[in-house]
Amino acid sequence: MSKRPALTPTNDNGTVTRTLIERAYAQLRDDIMSGQLAPDEKLRVEHLKAHYGVSAGTLREAITRLVSDALVIAEGQRGFRVAPIAAADMVDLTNLRVLIEIDALRQSMRAGNADWRAQLQTAYCELSQLEQPLRPDQARTWEGLNIAFHEALLAGHESPWTLRLLRTLSRQSERYRRYAIKLPGSRRDVHAEHREIYESAMAGNELRAALALEAHIRGTADLVARALAGSPEA
Template sequence: MAKRSFLSDPASDGVTVNGGSNGNVSGSRTLIERAYAQLRDDIVEGRLTPGDKLRVEHLKDRYAVSAGTLREAITRLVSDALVLAEGQRGFRVAPITIEDLEDLTRLRVHIEIDALRLSIRHGDAAWRARLQAVFDELSAVEQPIEPAHRRHWESLNNRFHETLVSGCNSAWTNKVLRQLAQHGERYRRYAISLPDTGRDVHAEHRQIFELAMSGQEARAALALEAHIRATPDLLRRRHREGLVTGF
């Protein structure tokens, strides 16, 4: 069986900024936001591979921005822990490792399960309606999950998990989980491409959904933990077998 590896794929697009001092400030922010979003996307998707050196003078043309704008975007990614600053040596894409995956999984389990329990206790009819709506959308694209549609599935998957815990009304919980989900996506990209995993992700989501909707807090928490741990468990096994590479 062939091993998986990262691919390189340059991407860029242009932005026109109107003149004027306020327009320049707003335009600069827009350019930084765009470069940040494109860089983050390229890192998550593996077009910029773990350990790659981010050479500003080379990448500024790829993203069609100035060197200063690109450095601002890269600095934001350092704050997100997707990029590492190397002192005077510049920047590199953060590595991905089994140890890192297990670490972020432990933290996600701890935070998300507690948030789910609180959501089930305090979630009202509006919360259940939102959860039903996003589950219906998710169900339409994950039976099964097609690699070609993974980006759309990721968006709906993130919305489903965010809605699950939204009843706990904690802005900080949502912010931390969003960052963990972004890092987790770097690993899920591998897992989804693996054949014959034996997983039925839709069945996992359905079980969590039904238990949450029926108020079965303890069972929903156990189902969510098993679901979160399934991806690292799978990748750990396949990594030992030499079927995935890159971390």
């Protein structure tokens, strides 16, 4: 793992501390998401503080935020380790996301106006340009566009709490999506899945859009479960 550039402080000590924690948190999170910090890997603060260019106290604060995000596990006096990738966790996240997101999509389609349709079209076109085909080295950029597309699908829904909860579930699922993208030999056509969801939503076909979205969400969980089980079809 290459050394991160040191984080440069400013004059306001309070602002400096918050800024350093935010940056260390973002860098740690990205390294966990990309797999540079592997599942179950021990996070040795004294070693990592040099890598991230921050003090041990700042790094611990950033790691504590990742514990709250369920991306890191605190082990009492033994320190911290990266949360494992587990099929059961992925299934649990997926079931909850399907339960909430399918209904949110229906509500969004019913309330969606011309602005909603324009936003959805823009998000879909930007995503499509990147994922035909999608390469593993584009995973980080794709993730941002993928989130934008799914949020555009639901943008017509008028429940802020529903959208906040779905954002949290999507962030928790991100590591599994990025893990799935890197799996060798996958026959999954993510672009075709997105196209079916998009076309069904734009056509106002709630049933078809809901079925396509559920199949799409569950596709990642199925792929990860097969990979973790050692299936050659993953």
